[in-house]
Amino acid sequence: MSEIASAVLNTASPFSKPKKTWVKKSVLPGFGLSIGLAALYASLIVFIPLAGLVLKSLELSWPDLWAVISNPRAVASYQLTFGASLAAASINLVFGLIVAWVLVRYEFFGKRVIDALVDLPFALPTAVAGIALTALYTTKGWVGQWFWLADIKVAYTWLGVTVALTFIGLPFVVRTVQPVLADLEAEVEEAAASLGASRWQTFSRVLLPALLPSLLTGFALSFARAIGEYGSVVFISGNMPYKTEITPLLIMTKLEQFDYAGAAALGTVMLVFSFVLLLLINLLQHWSHKRTGG
Amino acid sequence: MSIQVRNLHKNFGQFTALNNVSLDFPTGELVALLGPSGCGKTTLLRIIAGLENPDAGSVHFHGEDATNVHVRERNVGFVFQHYALFRHMTVFDNVAFGLTVRPKETRPDNQSIKKRVHELLELVQLDWLADRYPHQLSGGQRQRIALARALAVEPKVLLLDEPFGALDAKVRKDLRRWLRRLHDELHITSIFVTHDQEEAMEVADKIVVLNKGNIEQIGSPDDIYNNPASPFVYDFIGQVNLFHSRVDNGWAHIGDYKLPAPEHNTVIDQAAIAYVRPHDIELSESSSEGAIAARIAHVSTAGSVLRIELLHQLSNEALHVELPRAQERSLNLSIGAHVYAKPTSSKIFLQK
Numbered sequence: 001m002s003e004i005a006s007a008v009l010n011t012a013s014p015f016s017k018p019k020k021t022w023v024k025k026s027v028l029p030g031f032g033l034s035i036g037l038a039a040l041y042a043s044l045i046v047f048i049p050l051a052g053l054v055l056k057s058l059e060l061s062w063p064d065l066w067a068v069i070s071n072p073r074a075v076a077s078y079q080l081t082f083g084a085s086l087a088a089a090s091i092n093l094v095f096g097l098i099v100a101w102v103l104v105r106y107e108f109f110g111k112r113v114i115d116a117l118v119d120l121p122f123a124l125p126t127a128v129a130g131i132a133l134t135a136l137y138t139t140k141g142w143v144g145q146w147f148w149l150a151d152i153k154v155a156y157t158w159l160g161v162t163v164a165l166t167f168i169g170l171p172f173v174v175r176t177v178q179p180v181l182a183d184l185e186a187e188v189e190e191a192a193a194s195l196g197a198s199r200w201q202t203f204s205r206v207l208l209p210a211l212l213p214s215l216l217t218g219f220a221l222s223f224a225r226a227i228g229e230y231g232s233v234v235f236i237s238g239n240m241p242y243k244t245e246i247t248p249l250l251i252m253t254k255l256e257q258f259d260y261a262g263a264a265a266l267g268t269v270m271l272v273f274s275f276v277l278l279l280l281i282n283l284l285q286h287w288s289h290k291r292t293g294g
Numbered sequence: 295m296s297i298q299v300r301n302l303h304k305n306f307g308q309f310t311a312l313n314n315v316s317l318d319f320p321t322g323e324l325v326a327l328l329g330p331s332g333c334g335k336t337t338l339l340r341i342i343a344g345l346e347n348p349d350a351g352s353v354h355f356h357g358e359d360a361t362n363v364h365v366r367e368r369n370v371g372f373v374f375q376h377y378a379l380f381r382h383m384t385v386f387d388n389v390a391f392g393l394t395v396r397p398k399e400t401r402p403d404n405q406s407i408k409k410r411v412h413e414l415l416e417l418v419q420l421d422w423l424a425d426r427y428p429h430q431l432s433g434g435q436r437q438r439i440a441l442a443r444a445l446a447v448e449p450k451v452l453l454l455d456e457p458f459g460a461l462d463a464k465v466r467k468d469l470r471r472w473l474r475r476l477h478d479e480l481h482i483t484s485i486f487v488t489h490d491q492e493e494a495m496e497v498a499d500k501i502v503v504l505n506k507g508n509i510e511q512i513g514s515p516d517d518i519y520n521n522p523a524s525p526f527v528y529d530f531i532g533q534v535n536l537f538h539s540r541v542d543n544g545w546a547h548i549g550d551y552k553l554p555a556p557e558h559n560t561v562i563d564q565a566a567i568a569y570v571r572p573h574d575i576e577l578s579e580s581s582s583e584g585a586i587a588a589r590i591a592h593v594s595t596a597g598s599v600l601r602i603e604l605l606h607q608l609s610n611e612a613l614h615v616e617l618p619r620a621q622e623r624s625l626n627l628s629i630g631a632h633v634y635a636k637p638t639s640s641k642i643f644l645q646k
Binding site for chain 2: 185187188198209212
């Protein structure tokens with residue numbers, strides 16, 4: 001009897017066995033269309049050019065390729081590019097947080113102006129920024145002369161490179177932290193204070209963990225932007241091989257000598273490094289996001 | 295610990311939130327600050343906590359002036375309407391926070407902290423949630439955790455700002471009974487702010503009714519309900535029927551109808567407002583002395599009482615009546631039926 005019943009039920013059931021699919025079922029329509037467009041767009045703009053870059057560099061034989069990318073001059077430029085970018089992003093992490101804090105937490109005269117100024121590094125042609133910074137930071141410049149008094153040379157050293165990269169990266173940290181900071185309820189701080197926490201304990205144990213995901217995002221964006229920066233750095237760095245030559249400039253040099261494959265090889269190295277670093281930062285961010293529940 | 299506030303004054307720009315408020319909160323009592331939004335109740339609570347500074351006046355804890363003591367040192371437990379839990383910390387870490395931020399000399403060791411936190415979590419009946427994060431909890435659970443967190447530092451005073459305001463009706467009812475039981479166990483001086491008169495009536499030992507920065511009345515829930523000191527309190531506590539009238543020689547005249555007003559028998563021809571509570575009205579099908587002729591406009595049979603709206607000659611407003619369910623059978627309550635409504639009790643306030 002039960003066999004018959006179950007057999008009847010089986011055939012009558014309008015629900016077929018769930019098919020294994022790539023995508024989770026969703027009530028939102030248009031998945032096929034939107035993923036198609038997204039893939040097409042990303043391919044045309046990102047994937048195909050990057051694949052082309054890698055293919056081009058593979059025109060070299062392995063020993064040649066290795067010779068190009070492990071050339072001492074190239075290695076020195078990687079060190080400068082990634083080192084200065086890391087330093088610049090770290091500086092922005094601290095001071096970007098302070099700028100965002102001031103803009104969110106206090107009301108003062110000229111706040112809107114400062115708020116607008118933060119975006120300028122986005123808009124300004126980087127060459128203009130480079131020339132302005134160079135003029136300021138040479139040993140005779142307005143700012144540079146004071147450093148020179150302390151025997152510190154800023155322009156035409158790695159320090160100058162870091163200054164330029166800090167300049168262009170600042171908005172990323174400010175703009176990612178600002179909305180999150182504005183969303184933090186004052187109540188949470190009041191709760192911490194009523195439980196006896198000092199100002200510093202409230203900051204380090206309550207506010208900072210809540211801001212961490214957005215700080216990491218800002219750091220990653222600022223860092224990524226700095227790695228690719230070319231325009232502003234070439235003016236302030238002095239471009240001395242082994243000392244103040246960044247990888248993007250080395251690539252330009254190779255291009256000018258019609259060494260396309262060599263340029264592509266260096267580009268691929270930057271691509272791989274950047275990808276690995278950004279992936280690490282994203283994983284870190286994912287982990288911290290998970291803890292706070294988004 | 296007892297709390298006194300003296301002549302508190304607080305303005306926000308043009309808006310006066312507190313106008314010369316003085317109050318005593320005796321040790322161990324659960325007091326409700328009740329009033330409509332904008333009446334200054336939350337401001338008063340925040341000033342007592344030290345989260346806000348008064349423009350003038352003082353706050354005394356157990357007779358000592360605490361007006362300039364920082365919230366950190368006041369040793370108050372504060373519970374927020376929207377919980378204000380630390381969302382990157384587990385429930386355990388949230389509750390332990392107040393203990394772990396203590397300076398080294400006074401901080402309990404890890405074992406004692408652990409023991410204390412689990413005691414508190416048992417007290418709020420949520421020990422099994424210790425490893426969760428706040429976003430994994432329901433609203434009611436979050437508020438209980440917030441309460442446990444506030445109690446962890448062994449506060450001398452517990453202050454609750456609309457603690458059940460963000461919860462849905464059923465949870466709110468359960469939680470306020472639970473809060474009352476908790477207070478009976480702990481006997482900690484507690485003040486809670488609410489705009490819900492039912493909540494204040496059910497939970498508090500004493501109610502302070504506030505309106506526009508002033509104290510309207512202080513009293514037990516019974517007192518406030520049965521002897522409202524002002525039209526505002528009468529209006530705010532429970533539903534009322536309101537009649538504009540003229541009082542003359544001990545009677546309040548409403549058109550050609552009159553209500554007895556023996557407390558005003560020396561008053562001659564003065565405007566007054568008469569209030570009658572919906573449950574202080576009897577209905578019958580035959581006319582009698584002092585009854586108002588009316589027609590039934592609407593009957594709501596949902597809930598534990600019958601709510602009836604009557605149309606009548608005295609004003610354009612419907613007369614609200616509440617009857618026990620048992621009367622459903624003895625009366626003809628069809629829409630349009632003629633009935634006679636007789637107020638059994640009324641309160642008349644003279645207008646100045």
